[in-house]
C-alpha cells in the first residue's frame with residue numbers, strides 16, 4: 001500500500017471566545033488511505049467543518065499532527081499552504097460558492113490560472129472536467145442561469161479541474177432536492193471509483209453517507225466508526 | 238488575460254455604484270482641469286511681455302509709494318527712451334460692479350507711442366486727445382460691454398476720491414486682451430486737486446518704450462540712478478518682470494488651489510474607498526473561496542487594487558474629457574478672453590490627472606484590499622454556513 005493520504009494524530013482544536021474555551025476536537029485520530037471515500041456525520045456543531053478545515057490546511061490545530069499527502073501542515077507557511085491547496089485539494093461547498101460574474105467555464109478555469117498551464121492546456125482540462133460532470137453544453141452559462149444541482153456540478157468540476165489528490169466536500173447535497181442530491185452523490189462515487197479520488201464528505205443524510213466506502217461519526221470531539229470501531233480510535237492511550 | 242477579465246466583470250458588477258464613483262472622481266478632476274486651465278490662462282497673458290522693449294517704473298516701496306508726475310519728463314529725457322507715459326490704476330466701480338475691468342489714467346499724446354503694438358484709428362485717437370473727459374477702450378472689452386463710440390462711461394472712485402464721467406472716443410486693438418480703458422491723467426488729477434484729495438500729482442507707474450532690447454539694462458540703470466537721491470527712489474523693471482511680479486502673487490493662489498485640489502482628491506479617495514469596502518463586504522465569501530482554492534494574498538490584493546484603479550481611471554478619463562471639453566468650449570466661444578486651447582494644457586497635465594486618478598485608485602483600494610488579502614478563509618466561509 002502507498003502511504004496514507006491523511007494522517008491525524010492526537011488532534012486537538014479549541015476556539016476561544018473572550019475568556020471562554022470551546023473545545024471542539026479533543027484527541028482525534030484518523031487515517032485515510034488513497035482511494036478512500038469517507039463520509040462524516042454528526043450533530044450540528046460537533047466540529048465536522050472544523051475537521052475539514054484542518055485537513056484542507058485552512059485552519060491550524062491547537063495541538064496534534066495533521067499530515068496530508070505526505071506534508072505535515074504545521075510546517076507550512078500561509079503562502080505555502082495556499083500553493084499546496086491549489087495542487088492537492090479540491091473543495092465542494094454546501095452553497096456551491098461559484099463566482100457569480102464568471103461563466104461555468106471561467107469558474108472551472110479559475111484554479112487552473114494558478115498553475116503554469118498554457119491556455120490550451122487549461123482549455124483541455126476545463127472541458128474534460130465539465131464533461132465529467134455532464135455540463136459541457138452549459139459552459140457559457142452564468143451561475144444564476146443554472147439550477148442548484150447544475151451549480152453544484154460546476155463546483156465539482158472546479159474542484160477536480162486541477163486533478164487534486166483529495167476532495168473535501170462539506171454537505172454538498174445539503175441544499176439540493178432529492179434528485180439533484182442523488183446525481184451529485186453518483187458523481188462523487190464515480191470520482192472515487194473511476195478516477196481514484198480520495199474523498200471526505202460531510203453529510204447529514206444517512207442515505208448519502210451509505211454511498212461512501214467508510215462512514216464515521218463525530219461525537220464529543222472524537223470519531224466513532226459506524227461499521228466497526230476502528231483500530232485508530234482504540235489505539236488511544 | 239484571465240485575471241483582467243475577472244477584474245473587469247467585478248467593475249461592471251454593481252453598475253450604479255461604479256458609475257457613482259466614476260462620476261464623483263470625474264467631476265472633481267474636471268474641476269481641477271478647469272482650475273488648471275484658468276492658471277494656464279494667467280501665464281499665457283504675460284507670455285509676450287518681453288517682445289516690446291517696455292520698462293515699468295514704480296516707487297521702490299511698491300504701489301503704495303508715490304511717483305511724482307514730473308518724473309515722466311525726466312524719463313523721456315533719458316537716452317534710448319523713445320517715449321514714456323504715466324500709467325495710474327484707478328480701480329473704479331462701474332454700474333455697481335467693482336473691478337468690472339481695468340481703468341488707467343495715462344497720456345493720450347504719448348500712449349500709442351509707448352504701446353506702438355496697439356492699433357487705433359487716427360481720427361478716434363485725435364478725438365480722444367481733444368476730449369478732456371474722453372477715453373479709449375480695448376475693442377473686445379467694448380464688445381463685451383456693448384459700448385459704442387460716444388457712449389458715456391461713469392466710474393465711481395474707490396480709493397481715489399473723484400468720480401469720473403468718461404466718454405468713449407475710440408477703440409484700440411491689442412495683440413492680447415487687455416480688458417482695459419485708458420483716460421486722461423490730467424482729468425483725474427484736476428478732479429483730485431479740486432477735491433483736495435489724496436493722490437494728486439502722482440503718476441502711479443511710468444511705462445517707457447526703449448529703442449532696443451539690448452539697451453534695456455542700461456536704461457533701467459539710468460532711470461533708477463536718476464531718482465536714487467530724490468525723495469522717491471524708483472524701481473524699474475522690464476514689462477515681463479513686472480507681469481511676473483503679478484504672476485508670482487498668483488503663484489500663491491495657485492499653491493492654494495493646488496492644496497485644495499489635493500484635499501479634494503484625498504477626500505474623494507475616501508469616498509471611493511468606502512464604495513470599495515462595501516463591494517468587498519458583499520464579496521467576503523467569494524474572496525474566502527478564492528483563498529481556499531489557493532489564491533495567494535498578493536494575488537487577491539492586486540485584483541482589488543486593480544479594480545479600484547480601473548474605476549478611478551475611468552473617473553480620471555471622464556474628468557479630463559469633461560474639463561477639456563469645457564475649456565475648449567470657452568476657447569471656441571471667445572479665443573481672446575480665453576486665449577488658449579488644448580495645446581496649452583496637454584502633456585504633463587494629462588499625466589498629472591491620470592496620476593491623480595491612479596492615486597485615488599490605490600488609496601481607495603489599499604485598505605479593502607489588505608483586509609481582503611488577510612481575511613481568514615474559515616471566517617469568510619462561516620458567514621454563509
Ligand SMILES: Nc1ncnc2c1ncn2[C@@H]1O[C@H](COP(=O)(O)OP(=O)(O)O)[C@@H](O)[C@H]1O
Nearest residue numbers: 015016022024043044045046047048049050051
Ligand atoms: N471561528 C470560530 N470561532 C469560534 N467558534 C467556532 C469557530 N468555528 C467553529 N466554532 C465552533 O466550533 C463548533 C463546531 O463548529 P463546526 O465545525 O462548524 O460544526 P459542524 O460543521 O459540525 O456543524 C461549534 O460550536 C462552533 O460554534
Ligand SMILES: [Mg+2]
Nearest residue numbers: 048049050622
Ligand atoms: Mg459544518
